[in-house]
Amino acid sequence: MANISDSMNTINSLEEMAEGKTIIHQLHPMVKLVITLLYIVLVVSFDPYNITGLVVLAFYPVILMALAEIPYKPLLTRMLVALPFSFFAGISNIIFNQNLALMIGGIPITYGVISFFSITIKTVFTVMAVLILIATTSLPQISYQLLSIKVPKLIVEQIMLTYRYISVLLEQVSNMYTAYMLRSPGGKGIKMKDMGIFVGQLLLKSFDRAENIYYAMKCRGYDGHYLYAKPDPIKSADWIFLLGTAFLLIMMRFFDLSQIIGSFL
Amino acid sequence: MHMADALVSPAVGGIMLAASAGAIAYSAYKCKDDLDEKKIPLMGVMGAVIFAGQMINFTIPGTGSSGHIGGGILLAALLGPFPAFLTITAVLLIQALFFADGGLLALGCNLWNMGFYSCLVIYPLIFRPIVKKGLTPTRITTASIISVVIALSLGAFSVVVETLSSGITELPFVTFLGLMIPIHLAIGLVEGIVTGGILVFVYKMRPELLETSVANKKLAKTVSIKKVVGILLVFAVVIGGGVSVFASTNPDGLEWAMKNVTGTTELAADGSVYETAADIQKATAFLPGYSFKSTSEKSSAAGTSLSGIIGGGITLLLAGGTGLLIYAIKNKKKNQPDA
Numbered sequence: 001m002a003n004i005s006d007s008m009n010t011i012n013s014l015e016e017m018a019e020g021k022t023i024i025h026q027l028h029p030m031v032k033l034v035i036t037l038l039y040i041v042l043v044v045s046f047d048p049y050n051i052t053g054l055v056v057l058a059f060y061p062v063i064l065m066a067l068a069e070i071p072y073k074p075l076l077t078r079m080l081v082a083l084p085f086s087f088f089a090g091i092s093n094i095i096f097n098q099n100l101a102l103m104i105g106g107i108p109i110t111y112g113v114i115s116f117f118s119i120t121i122k123t124v125f126t127v128m129a130v131l132i133l134i135a136t137t138s139l140p141q142i143s144y145q146l147l148s149i150k151v152p153k154l155i156v157e158q159i160m161l162t163y164r165y166i167s168v169l170l171e172q173v174s175n176m177y178t179a180y181m182l183r184s185p186g187g188k189g190i191k192m193k194d195m196g197i198f199v200g201q202l203l204l205k206s207f208d209r210a211e212n213i214y215y216a217m218k219c220r221g222y223d224g225h226y227l228y229a230k231p232d233p234i235k236s237a238d239w240i241f242l243l244g245t246a247f248l249l250i251m252m253r254f255f256d257l258s259q260i261i262g263s264f265l
Numbered sequence: 266m267h268m269a270d271a272l273v274s275p276a277v278g279g280i281m282l283a284a285s286a287g288a289i290a291y292s293a294y295k296c297k298d299d300l301d302e303k304k305i306p307l308m309g310v311m312g313a314v315i316f317a318g319q320m321i322n323f324t325i326p327g328t329g330s331s332g333h334i335g336g337g338i339l340l341a342a343l344l345g346p347f348p349a350f351l352t353i354t355a356v357l358l359i360q361a362l363f364f365a366d367g368g369l370l371a372l373g374c375n376l377w378n379m380g381f382y383s384c385l386v387i388y389p390l391i392f393r394p395i396v397k398k399g400l401t402p403t404r405i406t407t408a409s410i411i412s413v414v415i416a417l418s419l420g421a422f423s424v425v426v427e428t429l430s431s432g433i434t435e436l437p438f439v440t441f442l443g444l445m446i447p448i449h450l451a452i453g454l455v456e457g458i459v460t461g462g463i464l465v466f467v468y469k470m471r472p473e474l475l476e477t478s479v480a481n482k483k484l485a486k487t488v489s490i491k492k493v494v495g496i497l498l499v500f501a502v503v504i505g506g507g508v509s510v511f512a513s514t515n516p517d518g519l520e521w522a523m524k525n526v527t528g529t530t531e532l533a534a535d536g537s538v539y540e541t542a543a544d545i546q547k548a549t550a551f552l553p554g555y556s557f558k559s560t561s562e563k564s565s566a567a568g569t570s571l572s573g574i575i576g577g578g579i580t581l582l583l584a585g586g587t588g589l590l591i592y593a594i595k596n597k598k599k600n601q602p603d604a
Binding site: 079151160 | 268273274275278290293294296297305306308309310313351352354358359361362364365368369370432433434435436
């Protein structure tokens with residue numbers, strides 16, 4: 001059950017964040033989508049042994065989170081979800097690549113260790129980029145952009161509907177779970193013998209609600225096609241952000257600034 | 266089994282995105298002709314059902330491992346292959362965006378591994394032929410188990426190929442495969458039995474839904490989708506709620522495979538490794554200009570990290586300045602009266 005309330009909290013907190021009014025929130029969704037994809041591609045394109053170049057790209061999530069006023073804690077929590085597999089993929093490199101790369105104060109650092117850190121850093125960066133996107137841009141906004149890049153309407157409708165039904169289902173489960181726990185002091189969870197009634201109730205309520213949503217859609221002219229509010233056109237500030245950020249990111253990728261500055265020292 | 270962005274290279278991610286985009290486009294094209302309005306909300310609810318099901322990890326007895334359902338075969342059997350693939354696409358995109366489960370660049374890989382094989386390959390080639398002679402609980406169960414096992418194995422095989430061709434992990438191909446396949450065969454067996462159970466129940470309650478799907482016919486307008494959706498919601502909740510009692514904190518199959526390697530092998534730096542490393546370093550130009558190459562000089566390594574920190578600090582100032590500049594420009598624009 002922890003999973004369900006966790007998921008609901010995640011969706012709710014990200015939705016709340018996406019309602020902000022900072023300059024990042026006000027950017028055109030397409031600009032954010034393009035920059036996010038560019039950033040991810042640039043991050044994963046780094047050689048597995050080039051950490052110093054890679055860390056330069058840390059400034060993108062740091063600056064964007066500051067500008068968008070996104071709190072760190074919930075995003076860092078979500079990031080932990082993505083880390084375990086990358087962690088084990090990285091660990092295997094430590095074992096299979098024991099070629100010595102450098103010594104730091106008598107401690108040998110192998111290429112495997114370097115690539116382990118590289119994978120971990122890449123995971124953190126890519127996950128942060130996606131979370132920044134969704135924390136500053138609502139799913140309907142992103143969906144509309146998918147339409148404009150010729151993603152079939154049917155698939156966009158599915159994204160919207162699935163997303164909406166998830167919220168409905170999860171909210172109901174959470175309310176019922178709370179009600180159940182309040183009536184079973186000392187209980188650690190739902191008892192198996194109660195599951196039938198619990199699930200039956202949930203079914204009836206969720207289905208009623210989903211059906212009501214469907215009827216509400218019909219009343220508002222739903223004929224098998226989702227209606228969207230057209231977003232604003234791309235403004236000049238959006239272009240400045242897009243070109244400026246893309247330029248900076250590409251510069252960071254291909255010129256190891258730390259190395260260049262370091263060579264003057 | 267969701268692959269993260271950090272585990273694919275741009276080339277592999279791009280190729281798989283293109284391949285999956287092609288499959289999406291083809292599915293949408295196929296759906297255009299024979300999809301009635303009623304099926305669109307049903308697909309949405311089914312997406313939520315699969316979403317709820319995939320959140321739950323259940324333990325596989327005797328392995329210390331746990332897995333979650335993929336749902337591809339289940340969806341294909343209920344909705345038909347093409348709507349099922351579109352539904353899975355929506356679920357995977359939402360998981361990638363909101364839950365850091367998978368990633369945007371890896372979305373193509375994940376769609377291919379978890380949606381393409383089950384919906385568009387295994388279902389038409391294995392599931393449908395088995396049940397074509399006539400739907401019976403035995404046939405449905407058999408078809409489900411075989412289909413899910415093969416679909417999951419194909420998916421696991423693809424994870425290995427995609428990760429290795431991205432050059433991310435240095436696990437040898439055979440070792441990686443040897444760890445992934447047996448685990449996913451076991452997961453497939455469990456998931457196949459669960460899928461079979463759900464489909465047999467649906468068949469007993471609302472046989473027309475499976476029959477029309479298997480025969481690839483349109484749903485008759487008189488069929489009440491309400492009841493079917495209701496039954497599916499019960500299953501979503503049973504899976505989501507009931508199984509969570511047994512849900513374990515064990516890592517899932519993929520992670521277990523990795524852990525197993527690391528557990529049995531020790532990280533040891535032999536003298537011979539150091540000797541060969543010196544030769545390799547001469548041959549490999551690793552970060553030219555950096556003092557990584559001269560490992561004997563400790564001071565140079567420290568110097569590198571110091572200049573790196575200073576360089577990084579200046580980069581931070583530059584990037585921060587750019588951010589402030591954009592902020593200033595936007596502010597100025599806001600304060601200006603409309604022309």
